[in-house]
Amino acid sequence: MKILVMNAGSSSQKSRFYDLSGGSLPKTPPEPLWDAQIDWTKSDDGAELKVETAHGATLTKTLQPDSKPAGIADMLRTLWSGDTQVIDHPDQVDVVGHRVVHGGQTYQDSVFISSEVKQAIADLIPLAPAHNPANLEGVEAIERAIGSDISQVAVFDTAFHSRMPLTAAVYPGPYDWLDQGIRRYGFHGINHQYCAHRAAQILSTDLNQLRLLTCHLGNGCSLAAIRDGHSIDTTMGYTPLEGLMMGSRSGSVDPGILIHLIRDRGYSPDEVDQMLNKQSGLKGISGISNDLRQIGKAIAQGNDRARLAFDLFIHRLQKEMGAMIASLGGLDAIIFSAGIGEHAPDVRERACDAFRFLGLALDPEKNDATAHDVDIATAGSPVRVLVITAEEDWAIAQECWRLMQP
Numbered sequence: 001m002k003i004l005v006m007n008a009g010s011s012s013q014k015s016r017f018y019d020l021s022g023g024s025l026p027k028t029p030p031e032p033l034w035d036a037q038i039d040w041t042k043s044d045d046g047a048e049l050k051v052e053t054a055h056g057a058t059l060t061k062t063l064q065p066d067s068k069p070a071g072i073a074d075m076l077r078t079l080w081s082g083d084t085q086v087i088d089h090p091d092q093v094d095v096v097g098h099r100v101v102h103g104g105q106t107y108q109d110s111v112f113i114s115s116e117v118k119q120a121i122a123d124l125i126p127l128a129p130a131h132n133p134a135n136l137e138g139v140e141a142i143e144r145a146i147g148s149d150i151s152q153v154a155v156f157d158t159a160f161h162s163r164m165p166l167t168a169a170v171y172p173g174p175y176d177w178l179d180q181g182i183r184r185y186g187f188h189g190i191n192h193q194y195c196a197h198r199a200a201q202i203l204s205t206d207l208n209q210l211r212l213l214t215c216h217l218g219n220g221c222s223l224a225a226i227r228d229g230h231s232i233d234t235t236m237g238y239t240p241l242e243g244l245m246m247g248s249r250s251g252s253v254d255p256g257i258l259i260h261l262i263r264d265r266g267y268s269p270d271e272v273d274q275m276l277n278k279q280s281g282l283k284g285i286s287g288i289s290n291d292l293r294q295i296g297k298a299i300a301q302g303n304d305r306a307r308l309a310f311d312l313f314i315h316r317l318q319k320e321m322g323a324m325i326a327s328l329g330g331l332d333a334i335i336f337s338a339g340i341g342e343h344a345p346d347v348r349e350r351a352c353d354a355f356r357f358l359g360l361a362l363d364p365e366k367n368d369a370t371a372h373d374v375d376i377a378t379a380g381s382p383v384r385v386l387v388i389t390a391e392e393d394w395a396i397a398q399e400c401w402r403l404m405q406p
């Protein structure tokens, strides 16, 4: 089965093509045959398209900035023409899977995209203004490039959290909020779910028997508490702004601060939005960067604000991990994933340090090594600690494969 994955973000469009011939899914993520990425913000002259194929062909091209649909069409053409071609004709694609950030309460599982599903994704734009429009653009670009008969699947970032108990999902505001859809949805669900399945595989244990804490620590950061195979609590809520301190997002702050800024200091809601999403977190506190690597360099040079930013990031992470463990009522494994989770051993060490009272112990050599999809706890630790590479695109491809089975 030939599967194309479309992963549209607010500033990028990532896309991968997998050929899954054979009757069953591979146990570990296979190499995609074609891997393409558009960075819409690369330069003032235009967006940048980069393509790589499994045969070693590469392409870098500047795209005109004015039309995203035209840019996506350009990207798709490299799949069936030019040096990066891996198929002869667009109709060789069997199914296209899309990451859709917000599925609201309607979608608890992946679905084939119909006009009704498209309308539902459009209706949810107010809840994900940076993402759902880009996801719809991707669906329409495929219809134009391949045809409207092609099977397309929506895989929702919110779906894995959609069975959270009401106590985890409802905000203690007026009850009306719930009727208006103002509730906790949670995000990064595709990777939290992937990590849970991969952890069960690595630990050779039935997922339903495991109590897992998954830590997705990238530019955006969230935790999920996973029991009986699904998320029962998570740190992001109505929007991806709640919870942990992140690259440039504040995470949870006292809502009274927002009232004060707007009512007494004259800030507009858009300015507050900008402050909380773009000028906070590691970037806001350090004044240097949203990238943890830059913070590390500044700490080494004795920069106090960088040190505060790192310590604050760790403190918030430990606190929220504690909250998730309380929701789980026990713990079998912690999983670290995404840019920081996979590449920052000092973050893993400090995060786990708070839970030494549980007997949890990291093997320092394994923690410092760069191996992925491995257990880095000591043999005697009652809680396992895993590092798992985020594989959202492969997770989406697996969902397509599952839905396409007769």
Ligand code: ADP
Binding pocket: 217, 218, 219, 220, 247, 290, 291, 292, 293, 338, 339, 340, 343, 344
């Ligand atoms: P996104 O959430 O945008 O998909 P990623 O999962 O790629 O982001 O994570 C990006 C972040 O990971 C970077 O901002 C950086 O802080 C962090 N990161 C990546 N590599 C390293 C590294 N070697 N050491 C520390 N942090 C890293």
